[in-house]
Amino acid sequence: MTFIAPLKFAIDLLAVLLLALGIKGLSKVRSAREANRLAAIAMILAAFGVLLNSQGTIGISINSWIWIICGTLIGGLLGALTAKRVPMTAMPEIVALFNGCGGMSSLLVALGVALFPSSDGSDGVVGELIRNFSIVVSLFVGAITFSGSIVAMAKLQGWLSTPSWTQSKARHFFNIICAVIALIGGIYLSIDGQNGLFLIVVASSLLGIGVTLPIGGADMPVVISLLNSYSGVAAAAAGFVVGSQLLIVAGAMVGAAGLILTQVMCDGMNRSLVSVLFGGALGASSVASGGGGGEYTNITSCSPEECALTLEAAERVVIVPGYGLAVAQAQHTLREVTRVLENADIEVTYAIHPVAGRMPGHMNVLLAEADVPYEQLKEMDVINPEFPATDVVLVLGANDVVNPQAKNDQTSPLYGMPVLDVQEARTVFVVKRGMSAGYSGIKNDLFDLQNTSMVFGDAKKVLGDLLLELKELGVGSKA
């Protein structure tokens, strides 16, 4: 069977090519969907290549087949079900969950090889020391990815809050100890291949928790992106462990691309990666420094009726959607409201802050789900100069991204973050459930301004009332 090896080689090459094209294509709107499919095909090809090669050279026992099919069916079915069921609002959590499982997989491979050394797939071409070192990396990164991702998911779901002790300096101490213990375990394992195994796993898992737990909600997407990059590194390390170059290339690509994406996301939020990882939650630091505090002095609230009257008279309306909108599942009601406005020849656009929703791009997905035309979504840099010419701005469940403090108040923790200049518009309506602060826990000066009115209530209910009022006024019904 001499053709097997070259065939496997050709399949691997093709798979790498498709994966690279896939990642490349995913960064362009036009090609993204096809690119995702290309990458999926590449994965199938790669798996097929491994099976074919093994069958042709050493053979695959019935026993192995049974376990392969079991794992495939259970993992695949659960994955497919989860992917189909999960609501779009829960996307950040689910990416974290998937990611954690990828890390777990790399960890288990390394664990298996370390416990039963004869079984490594490299057939002795990888030196003992190097193999052990790869196992250490794979265990270490895999465990951090897993525990970190699970914590991130739990925090996004609201199952875990940020415990206050994690905001103290003690957490750095805790994390350093975990890292040192993991390092000691790693050195042990590198030398004799067995000892220190569980020391690494436990210490790295604790490290993953210790690093992720103090990070505030708004920074979580950055952390997930970083963990995503880690899971690529873990995959590459697993590639060294079993001697698969395809795995090394793919892992390295994901690791590097994930790092770039993380950087891009940090830029969007005007945060450095270091401050995200070690700075703790934004809100906690603001309490400590006292910046951005203070009471509201000039709150004007109004009813949906008044809001509808103002909207009726407007010519240009800009909607600023935030995560609150998504939580209330109000994007469909919003779409109906905007349809009515459009029928009345009122120009409606949506201002999308780079971190609207809970992940960059998350809000675009949510609005797309509600049939909002893609062309009406304007990015921050495009929409900001247009606010002075806007009659009404409707802020729905957004808070920190419209806080003028970020521009005006140098003591504010938000200072420097790019924000939407909604206060430039003639009238601003803020739909909000109450006076609670946003993610950052910082007072929003916008609410105090003369031209701002608060409409209190759940976004979906307010929008529903608004819709009724508009219809009563006969807006947009002129055939």
Next chain:
Amino acid sequence: MSFFSEALWVLLLGSLLGLELIGKVPPTLHTPLMSGANAISGITMLAALTLIIKSGDNLPLLIIGSISLGFALFNVIGGFLVTDRMLAMFSRKKTRK
């Protein structure tokens, strides 16, 4: 050592490729891109497959391999499907226009 030195080259070039592949990403695509890249990182399923195949009759190892494969496929299949679901929403808008 030949596998190792080759593998290091592969690691280096793969990393450089990854750095180059994504230059400018529109914010719209951050979430789908993250989720797509995440699905690709489930490529460890190949390592899990190799582990199972080489483990012969070693039952604990077969079980570890199988669980590992399950986790990886959960990541891969779930990841690709979820990404597709998100992207489908964008492309639907475009074709209608």
